[in-house]
Amino acid sequence: MASEPRIGELATQLYDACLSSYDTNHLFYQQDFFSLDIIPKSDPQLLLKVTQRLVDQKLLRLHQDKNERLAWKLISREDADKLQNLSADEGLVYNVIHSTARSGIWVRAIQTRTNLHKSILDRCLKSLEGKNYIKSVHNVKYPTRKMYMLAGLAPSEDITGGAWFTDGVLDANFINSVAGYIEYTVSRKSWFEVPTDRGRTAKRIKTATGKAEVKSENAQKTYLPYPFNYEGYPTVQTITTAVNESGITPVRLGEESIIQLIQMLCFDKKLVELNLKNGTAYKSVKNPEAVKEKQSRKPLTEGEDPGPINEPGKNNGMTESPCGPCPSFRLCSPGGAISPETCEYFDPWMEKNLAF
16 A cells, blocks of 8 residues: 555656646546556556545546546646635635636526525635635626626626627727728728829919919829629638728727628628628728718717718719619519619609709
8 A cells, every 4th residue: 555655746746747748628537647657557546545635735626527427627736725725615616616717607606506605605705806816707798697707817708798898888989990990991992993193183273473383182083893703802801900900909809809890881781791702701882982981970960950861973873873772683684574664763763863
């Protein structure tokens, strides 16, 4: 039978070998321990004593997998030092909170899993929070629930709501800022700028000396849509890269967050999703000048006249005409069952907006 010093030495060797050979989240079974060649002759009785020594030292935690098999999980030495300074009830509460990682756990769920009386649980939570072992977090999905997680972990996006929430509140200004940048970025890659005298026109003016001079003025830029076989529309990856390199966001945004804004812009009919040969891409309904003009407008004050809803020439022919939003556009053809000749919306639009 192995002596007590021998068991302690084997426990230290086994823990160090597990730490260097496996990830900290790995579940250890008996065969995993034997594969490290630490336990002489793969003696199961000796292994049980060694693992129990590590459990007593708070370096191993008993765990039950999905198949209800008994396993062990490593505990870092830092966490082990914390657990050794806790009472039995505090250690039980800490282990339950630790098992939920970044997801956090509702205080009522802690009480259910520990079966502690509410007064004892409240005392344990207050003690652990005072030692800075745990912290309370605000869940945007369940704002009335009090939840806890380990103090050293950052909450998951399910808890915080992701990049679009600040202190649990939806940051509308940040969302509009990034969404506007995305629309303009996509628009610049969706329309071809037609060169017109390098973008300037000349105008003769009379100066204070009485001499006539030529003054250059910025001309209105002209844009044309790309042909149907154009493949250069931006993808989610290129849009995400552009946003993160722009400096408009203090944190680096992932593709999932950008997809949320792209879907919002598609629902608002500002972007259109395209299924190209090289994957999904997006194009802008409005050209860059129209997007800039729209974003530069100040919000209307209460009672202010918004002006004409559909001014000719402000966007492009497709978005202004009834053909753009028409659900039967793909079925429409001259001489067909659905055709421009029989359209009941086209002629009134022509008469009203173009004075035909």
